[in-house]
Structures are given as structure tokens and as C-alpha cells.
Amino acid sequence: MSLTTNATQLARLAGGLRQTGVTRLNVSLDTLDRSRFEAITGRDALPDVLAGLAAARAAGFAPIKINMMALAEVNEREIDAMVDYCIAMGFVLRLIEPMPMGSAGRAVRAADLGAIRARLQARYGLVDALVAGGGPARYLRAPDGRFTVGFITPLSQHFCATCNRVRLSAEGMLYLCLGQEDAVDLKAVVRAGASAAELQACIAAAVRRKPERHEFNASPHKLVRMMAKTGG
Ligand code: SF4
The missing domain is CATH 3.20.20.70 (Aldolase class I)
Structure with a gap:
């Protein structure tokens, strides 16, 4: 750890x-x-x-x-x-x-x-x-x-092709890429009473739709949340 x-x-x-x-x-x-x-x-x-x-x-x-x-x-x-x-x-x-x-x-x-x-x-x-x-x-x-x-x-x-990271925020959002807004609200899934298996399936589905890469160079003015919001 x-x-x-x-x-x-x-x-x-x-x-x-x-x-x-x-x-x-x-x-x-x-x-x-x-x-x-x-x-x-x-x-x-x-x-x-x-x-x-x-x-x-x-x-x-x-x-x-x-x-x-x-x-x-x-x-x-x-x-x-x-x-x-x-x-x-x-x-x-x-x-x-x-x-x-x-x-x-x-x-x-x-x-x-x-x-x-x-x-x-x-x-x-x-x-x-x-x-x-x-x-x-x-x-x-x-x-x-x-x-x-x-x-x-x-x-x-950039090393997006080998990226194996998603990030869970303190608010329960699972962010799928530092350079894109794609996210899944895991807190809502848990609060709705999902079982451990359902939560696991939700995380697996989220990882499968992880964005291919950031667009910092191609779209330099595109707004993405601040790093502090993601938490690291
Ligand atoms: S920009 Fe997104 S895909 Fe690329 S390395 Fe960072 S988190 Fe991974």
C-alpha cells in the first residue's frame, strides 16, 4: 500500500x-x-x-x-x-x-x-x-x-496507451482520466443500496469506458477540473 x-x-x-x-x-x-x-x-x-x-x-x-x-x-x-x-x-x-x-x-x-x-x-x-x-x-x-x-x-x-489509473475522489466520484471529465458517481450507486457484486460490476464497466487519452496538446483551452478536486 x-x-x-x-x-x-x-x-x-x-x-x-x-x-x-x-x-x-x-x-x-x-x-x-x-x-x-x-x-x-x-x-x-x-x-x-x-x-x-x-x-x-x-x-x-x-x-x-x-x-x-x-x-x-x-x-x-x-x-x-x-x-x-x-x-x-x-x-x-x-x-x-x-x-x-x-x-x-x-x-x-x-x-x-x-x-x-x-x-x-x-x-x-x-x-x-x-x-x-x-x-x-x-x-x-x-x-x-x-x-x-x-x-x-x-x-x-504522453503515456496514455499504458495508463492503468482511475481515481476515487473524497466525494465518491470515480474519475476515469486526469485529462477528461468522464466520471461515475459511485457514492450514488452505494447509497442506492448496490450489493458488492453490483458495485464491482459498475467499476468494471467504468474502467472499460476509460478515455483513450488526454487532449492537453490538441485542445489546450479545453477546461478540465482542477487537480485538487481529483485529489492527487
Ligand atoms: S491523461 Fe488520462 S489516460 Fe493519459 S495517463 Fe493521465 S489519466 Fe491516464
Whole structure:
């Protein structure tokens, strides 16, 4: 079981979460600079996040993946510092292209992950790698195993053909694609008294009509719900 979190509460909760059977963590962390962290997230919480990550490491979570949005003119110059941090802590780094969802997503520009990948590959002699629960990321690893980095490129190299994800919101909506509005109201199905088998059939039918792909490039002005509404 894997948990995606901003890690602000992990210093307190990591030990208990690990005991419940959660083994893997995905943590959003775009910068190691305290003032930039506050500018990006709206909270002066970088010390809490770093303490949380140290606690998670001590509690034995593995792998711990750091999700860093690679943003041109915002944090792209910090990627080397984040690489050093991940090597020191034994974390997997994932560099992510932002998707143009909501006003926040449209206001930023992706860094050139192709160039960054080539630079890191040359510096560390990275080779292709597979990582448990890898999802859409394409991974590279240093030959001595001390560093693994993944690249998630929904725009420049979309991976919709191999996508195996649907997402259940806190309101009970099953969203079938991050880039499309298609959804099934599972809460309504449950509230109508569906049996477990009927609910299972409803989910299976929903997955069968999962959209083929997003249209972020083909229809850049098409409105899709904000990422925060989907929940991740
Ligand atoms: S199909 Fe949708 S959810 Fe899957 S990778 Fe493409 S945009 Fe993302």
C-alpha cells in the first residue's frame, strides 16, 4: 500500500502509518529552499516536511519517492540540489511535467526534461531501470544503485496507451482520466443500496469506458477540473 502526502504530518504519524501496513510513500517536494517552498505552497512548512521525511526513512518506508514539478524559471536550477538530497537520503526522485489543469497549472511552464535527463544521464552514467509501483514514470538508475530518477512526461511524451489509473475522489466520484471529465458517481450507486457484486460490476464497466487519452496538446483551452478536486 502506498500513500501520497505532502509529509507535513509525517514526523508525528510515520511510525503509526508504517505499522498499519503502508510500505511506500510518494511525497510532493518542489524545492529545498524555505522561502521558495512558502511561495509555491503558501505555507512555511519546509522544516516540517524534511522532519517528516527523516521520520519516514527511520520508520522503514521503501521506496520513498520525491515528486518534484520541474518548472522553468522557478525551480529548475535546484534539480542538482534535490538530486544530492535524494542520494544522501536514499530516496527516488521523480521529475514531473506540470499538466495544464486549473489556473495554477496553466500559469507555469515545464522545464525541458529531455535536456535535464541527458545531463543527469551523462553525469551519473544512468541506465534504464524498473521500480516497484512505477506507474507512468520512466526510470533511470546509477550503475552502483545509489541513485534512481524517474521522469513523468504527460505532455512531451504522453503515456496514455499504458495508463492503468482511475481515481476515487473524497466525494465518491470515480474519475476515469486526469485529462477528461468522464466520471461515475459511485457514492450514488452505494447509497442506492448496490450489493458488492453490483458495485464491482459498475467499476468494471467504468474502467472499460476509460478515455483513450488526454487532449492537453490538441485542445489546450479545453477546461478540465482542477487537480485538487481529483485529489492527487
Ligand atoms: S489516460 Fe488520462 S489519466 Fe491516464 S495517463 Fe493519459 S491523461 Fe493521465
